[in-house]
Amino acid sequence: MLNTYAYPEFEYIQCDEQKHNTVKRHKAVIIGAGPVGLTTALDFAKQGIPVVVLDDNNTVSIGSRAVCYAKRPLEVWDRLGVGERMIEKSVEWKVGKVFRDEELVYQFDLLPEDDHKIPAFINLQQYYLEEYMIDECKKQYGDLIDFRWKSKIISLKNNDDHVKMQVETPDGVYGLESDYVVACDGANSDTRKMLGLEFDGHFFQDRFLIADVVMKADFPAERWFWFNPPFHRNQSVLLHMQSDDVWRIDFQLGWDCDPEEEKKPEKVIPRLKAMLGDDVDFELEWVSVYQFACRQLKDFKCGRVFIAGDAAHQVSPFGARGANTGVQDIDNLTWKLKLVMDGKVPESLLDSYSEERVFAAADNLLNSTRSTDFITPKSPISKAFRDAVLDLASEYEFARPLVNSGRLSMPTPYLNSSLNTPDEDTFSGKMRPGTNCADAPITVDGQDTWFLNKIANSKFVVLTFDTSITDKTVNINGIDCDILVVGKDIMDSKGCLQERYDGTGETTYLIRPDQHVAARWRTFDQDKIKKAVLTATAQ
């Protein structure tokens, strides 16, 4: 195998607690330093919460696992200061093509709306993503983030006011305590097993060969998906471009294959040659075979432990919903935990993490299961309908939207959340309570910037189009909210804010620290804002 990437090795250092045989109570412990755990570390540290990060390894993810990152998680990473570096290194794409045999049956263009800072989708190897986040952790928050490599959690117990854990390191086992724990330890989460939590859902009776291939190829930066191609009969194949001339190719293998056998280069290379032709030089960077599941926990909070990312929910890879959803879990959790830690709101606010993210995971799971049913039909009649759709799609436009090779990850609005204040006025546009805020180009003090960058300091924001408002902040029961007046504090340089937020007259929005709409009105009314802040914080 060829490596285009040099894996960093992080130094294991015995922690003081283990060295001196003392038990220390921490504010927050994060289990797992993957994309979700590292996002948690950055977000907590940004809000001033010191964290311990435990990881049983001492490098970034081996092999490229997650590849596609969607707009919303990139906006979260941009809020955390790492988004731009990821985008710069990545491959941006927006066109997807679906082939059957050799014929193009359907093509979609994500057609991203203009005037957003963040692109619709990027492709980037997971190891870069992790490396950039670890760099940022060390650069910005060296004193707040305590990385403990080669530290494996071996027991965990919820108590009334803390969580007790035992951790195994090269120096043996030590104990530590924490007010709260965030379990980001992936699909095979040990933490989940220690808590005795069971999944709802199932594995699919199918396997996929995932190959990362290094080659100079003429394929464009598009997502190509084949049903039943001549080079891989009766199965599907997916091709994606990554950085550094690395390409991700997924071969559907069916249920009867031998996964160990399929991983061997002598099996993989002929498959790739059949696809790419004999005259393309390529090298394998990474090969794995996996079976995927669509399943989730009923509750993402168990006592003082929050379960996030793949540890809490798993979906098929068609649609880029894994890491993307996990990052949004953390976006949802951090501000709530910060307010609770600061004693400003009741602990019951933390229950809304589970409420909102279980809802989002269920929506994701539904989308993912539907794609899987199309790609891997479970019965002969299901396959007949799938093939009928593909038959009709090349000739008849109506069948094209039925082709489902993965619906790409979009954030799930928390439309029924208990934290929302229902609309009492009529609005047009998408910014309903519970929805993540749309970006817009703005100017502040004559400088061009972006709306989401302006509301990135993890505080409640009152956004108002009422230019008679002169207050800069409002304090509601100890919760500081920034007031942003469109036309004074921020200039709506291209009119996008007005359009996207239906910002006529004195329209006013209450925006949560995670950049989601909590409430909106046609007037600026202090009493209503106060009530909505209390509702949005479970008071």
Added chain:
Amino acid sequence: MSLNTKPNIASPDDFYQDLIDLHRDLSDEESRDLNARLILLLANHIGDMDILKAAMSAARKDT
């Protein structure tokens, strides 16, 4: 609008014969695939989800 279950085809015998003729000389598998394409074409023409669901339910003999 609800699912029309009253007679709506002007020449029922002609329609029925066309439907049967459509499948002439096809294997069971080919017939199944043709039916699938036919259902998709008709369903798109109808478009209305309530009517489609009512038809699905009626076809499955759910009461």
